[in-house]
Structure formats: structure tokens, C-alpha cells
Amino acid sequence: MLKNSFSKSEFEVGIDEAGRGCIAGPVTASAVVLPKGFNNKYLNDSKKLSEKKRLELKTIIENESVDYAVFFVDAKIIDKINILNATFKAMHGALNNLKINPRFILVDGNKFIQYKDVPHKCIIKGDGKYQNIAAASILAKTYRDIYMKKIHSKFPEFEWNKNKGYGTKFHMDMINKHGKTKLHRKTFQLKKLQLKIEYNQ
Numbered sequence: 001m002l003k004n005s006f007s008k009s010e011f012e013v014g015i016d017e018a019g020r021g022c023i024a025g026p027v028t029a030s031a032v033v034l035p036k037g038f039n040n041k042y043l044n045d046s047k048k049l050s051e052k053k054r055l056e057l058k059t060i061i062e063n064e065s066v067d068y069a070v071f072f073v074d075a076k077i078i079d080k081i082n083i084l085n086a087t088f089k090a091m092h093g094a095l096n097n098l099k100i101n102p103r104f105i106l107v108d109g110n111k112f113i114q115y116k117d118v119p120h121k122c123i124i125k126g127d128g129k130y131q132n133i134a135a136a137s138i139l140a141k142t143y144r145d146i147y148m149k150k151i152h153s154k155f156p157e158f159e160w161n162k163n164k165g166y167g168t169k170f171h172m173d174m175i176n177k178h179g180k181t182k183l184h185r186k187t188f189q190l191k192k193l194q195l196k197i198e199y200n201q
Contacts, residue, residue, distance in 0.1 A: 001039065001041055002043055002044065002128070002129060002130055002131045002134055003129060003130050003131065004034065004036065004037065004038060004039065004130075004131050004132075005034070005036070005106070005130065005131075005132060006104070006106045006121055006123070006130060007103075007104040007106075007119075007121075009103040009104040010036065010103065011033055011066070011100055011101070011102050011103040011104070012033065012102070012103065012104040012105075012106060012132060013031045013032065013033045013067075013095065013098065013102040013104070013105050013106065013132065014031070014032050014033075014034070014106045014108075014126075014130060014131070014132025014133035014134070014135060014136045015029060015030065015031045015032075015091050015094065015095070015105060015106065015107050015108065015133070015136050016029065016030060016107075016108040016126070016127055016133050016134075016136040016137040016140055017029040017030075017087050017090060017091065017108075017140055018030075018046070018137070018140035018141040018143075018144045019140075019144050019164075019165065020083060020087055021166065021167075022164065022165035022166050022167070022185070023165060023166070023167045023171070023175075023184060023185055024075065024158065024160065024165035024171070024181070024183050024184045024185065025075065025144070025147070025148050025151070025160065025164070025165035025183055026072040026073055026074045026075065026078075026090075026144065026147070027072075027073050027078060027083065027086050027087050027090050028070060028071070028072050028073075028090060028140045028141075028143055028144040028147075029070070029071050029073075029087065029090035029091040029093065029094045029136075029140055030068065030069065030070045030071075030094055030135075030136040030137070030138075030139035030140040030143065031068065031069050031091070031094040031095050031097075031098055031102070031136060032061060032065050032067075032068045032132050032135040032136045032139060033065060033066040033067045033068070033098070033100060033102065033132065034061075034064075034065055034066065034131055034132045034135060035064070035065075035066055038064065038131065039131070040057070040060065040131065042056075042057060043057065043131045043134040043135060043138070044127075044128060044134055045125070045127040045128040045134060045137060046127065046134070046137040046138045046140070046141040046142075047137075047141075048128070049138070051145070054138050054141060054142050055142060057135075057138050058138060058139060058142045061135045061138060061139060062139075065135065066100065067098050067099050067100045068098075068135075068136075068139060069094045069095070069096075069097035069098045070094060070097075070139055070140065070143045071090050071091075071093030071094040071096075071097060072090065072093075072143075072144075072147070073086045073087075073089050073090045073093070074183075075182070075183050075184060075185045075186075076182075077089070078185050078187075079185055079186050079187045082187070083185075084111070088112070088113045091107070091112070091115075092113070092115055095115050102115075102118055103118065104118065104119055104120070104121075105118055105119070105120035105121075106120070106121055106123060106126065106130055106132060106133055107120055107121065107122045107123065107126070107133075108122075108123060108125075108126040108127050108133045108136070108137065109122055109123075109124065109126070110122050110124050144164070145164055148160045148161065148164045148165055149161045151183065155181050155183070157174050157177075157178055158171055158174050158175075158178075158181075159171070159174075165183075
């Protein structure tokens, strides 16, 4: 069972992103405030869950959280400010969209830009340690996947409904055949290693 929270703050928010390693589509961040004492044994890093389980948990999180928000930063902005800054922008955007004022921020990863005067703590692999970060990872992942499936209809040759914009071999072959779209990240440096990226459908 993951821990409920890190601090004693009533309004601790967990935050995480999805799509940072993609070559197409937005980077998406979510911020989630869970009730004190909330426990769900299925909450975990979104990458370790099936799509069906993520969608089930998405509904639970939306219905039972104190507050939640999701924010997208598109490929054009990613190219302009780079993926790291775009990730921070998405995280801050999600925090800005919360109805409540967070008192403490728990961030997945090892880097974060200070948000207003709110104290924060970065937790490496936090989505596998704290429920509020896991919940944020699930919302970020599910909302982004839904978006990628939606825009798949505009560019079906890339099969974003399956690869979600990650640099799979098929996706790379289609870029070589058709060229990049306006939704591809033009500045993303493609390396052989990225062809081996694993992703969840």
C-alpha cells in the first residue's frame, strides 16, 4: 500500500506528468489533492497498470479527490522552451487550475521550479510511493491517452491510438515516409535508444 501523504498539511497536492518522452503530442501534467486517510490498494505508478485499471481509477480519483486539475502544453511550446521547461509549465498550469490553494506540493522526480511560496518536495519514483502522486500520474496518463486517440483520426497513418506519440519503430518509419506533422516535436533529438522506449497501450 502506498503512503497517503508526505506532510501533515491538509491540502497536500501530488503532481506528475505524462508524455515527456514522446516525439508527438503534448506533455500533460496533473495535480491531485486526496482526502486525509484516503486509501486505494490499486493506486500505483500509471505505467504499471493496465489501461482498463487506469480508467477505473480515473473515475474514482475524480469522484473522491478533494480537488484535481490537468494541464496540456503542446508541441509548439515544447519546441520553443524545451521539454524540461514545458514540463514545469504544465505542472504549474495544473496547480493554477486547482480550486483550492495547495499548502504543500509533492512532486514526482528530482526537479521542480518553485510554485509561488508553497513548499515542495521532489520524490524520485514518487508515483510508486505516494498515493497522491500515483493519482496524478494516472490522470495525466489517461487524459493524454484520450487526447492522442482523439487526434489519431486526423493523422491515422501514425497510429497514435496505439503508440500515443512515443518513438516506436513504426512511428519512426511513418515519419520517414510521410514527414512530421504540426503535432510532432520538431526539436526532439531522435536517438537509436529512443526506438526501444516501452509504452503502455
